[in-house]
Amino acid sequence: METVIDQNQLLVKMALDAWNAQVNHTSKLLSSLSDEQLQNEVAPGRNRGIYLVGHLAAVNDKMLPLLNFGAQKFPQWSEAFLNKADRELEVLPTIAEIRNFWSDSCAELSKHFASLTANDWFERHTSVSAEDFVKEPHRNKLNVVIGRTGHLAYHLGQLNFLKK
Amino acid sequence: METVIDQNQLLVKMALDAWNAQVNHTSKLLSSLSDEQLQNEVAPGRNRGIYLVGHLAAVNDKMLPLLNFGAQKFPQWSEAFLNKADRELEVLPTIAEIRNFWSDSCAELSKHFASLTANDWFERHTSVSAEDFVKEPHRNKLNVVIGRTGHLAYHLGQLNFLKK
Numbered sequence: 001m002e003t004v005i006d007q008n009q010l011l012v013k014m015a016l017d018a019w020n021a022q023v024n025h026t027s028k029l030l031s032s033l034s035d036e037q038l039q040n041e042v043a044p045g046r047n048r049g050i051y052l053v054g055h056l057a058a059v060n061d062k063m064l065p066l067l068n069f070g071a072q073k074f075p076q077w078s079e080a081f082l083n084k085a086d087r088e089l090e091v092l093p094t095i096a097e098i099r100n101f102w103s104d105s106c107a108e109l110s111k112h113f114a115s116l117t118a119n120d121w122f123e124r125h126t127s128v129s130a131e132d133f134v135k136e137p138h139r140n141k142l143n144v145v146i147g148r149t150g151h152l153a154y155h156l157g158q159l160n161f162l163k164k
Numbered sequence: 165m166e167t168v169i170d171q172n173q174l175l176v177k178m179a180l181d182a183w184n185a186q187v188n189h190t191s192k193l194l195s196s197l198s199d200e201q202l203q204n205e206v207a208p209g210r211n212r213g214i215y216l217v218g219h220l221a222a223v224n225d226k227m228l229p230l231l232n233f234g235a236q237k238f239p240q241w242s243e244a245f246l247n248k249a250d251r252e253l254e255v256l257p258t259i260a261e262i263r264n265f266w267s268d269s270c271a272e273l274s275k276h277f278a279s280l281t282a283n284d285w286f287e288r289h290t291s292v293s294a295e296d297f298v299k300e301p302h303r304n305k306l307n308v309v310i311g312r313t314g315h316l317a318y319h320l321g322q323l324n325f326l327k328k
Contacts, residue, residue, distance in 0.1 A: 007172060007286070011175040011306075013302050014307045014310055018313075043325045137174055138178050138181065149313075150185070150186060153315070156321070157317070158325070
């Protein structure tokens with residue numbers, strides 16, 4: 001039994017290390033970018049920096065209910081950053097609010113991540129039924145983080161173009 | 165003991181599914197792009213598509229020795245795509261060769277991945293010593309794939325800008 005726990009802990013560490021690395025790269029990039037740079041499109045005709053940051057924060061915020069950590073903290077921004085494309089809504093949060101949305105959503109996840117035991121990570125997330133989970137045990141909480149790590153890296157590659 | 169193996173298999177499946185998803189997205193994107201599109205910069209003043217594809221393939225190729233699968237198949241292209249930036253070398257492979265480099269490097273990895281047992285994935289990779297591995301057991305073969313998945317996603321986000 002102890003061996004199982006050790007192995008789980010190791011994989012949880014590997015997956016969370018990968019997540020934290022992408023979060024840290026992103027936070028560092030955002031700190032280095034001015035508000036003006038964040039208002040630019042990452043490439044001609046593509047999303048603006050502020051939209052992508054809001055999108056990533058909204059995806060984080062949605063992870064709270066998905067991982068059974070509680071309700072979203074910023075449900076009012078899902079519409080703008082998840083359901084709508086950039087420029088579809090005229091009113092967006094301010095850049096300061098979007099920066100805070102990112103950092104707050106990361107901190108909130110981090111707090112909850114720290115509260116889980118290794119075995120908790122292998123429990124089902126809230127969008128898979130108990131019945132399906134028996135057949136598809138990979139649809140667990142850790143797998144959500146693995147998927148979101150790729151999503152974050154994908155957009156970080158784009159946000160990086162805002163640098164001079 | 166059986167439980168350990170089952171758990172390991174699950175973890176390996178999760179990490180390899182994430183890798184395969186990024187590989188498949190990338191291959192699908194490349195199939196949809198013309199040779200002319202691949203010659204474009206992904207954003208003004210940034211890497212050309214052909215360079216990024218060669219870079220991703222060269223990173224795959226380097227995983228062969230890193231994961232103890234054997235020697236690189238295309239060592240002659242490491243210089244252009246890993247040690248040099250885009251446009252630093254005048255002579256690059258043709259676009260057909262770069263497309264083949266990508267697909268061949270993915271197939272080669274896939275073949276070797278399929279030959280590993282779940283426990284093999286938790287063995288050390290070749291750039292960590294046996295001594296260090298005792299203290300840092302997360303530096304295993306699966307962790308290499310987890311890291312490379314993020315790297316691939318990062319550049320896929322950029323390559324996607326080649327689409328009209």
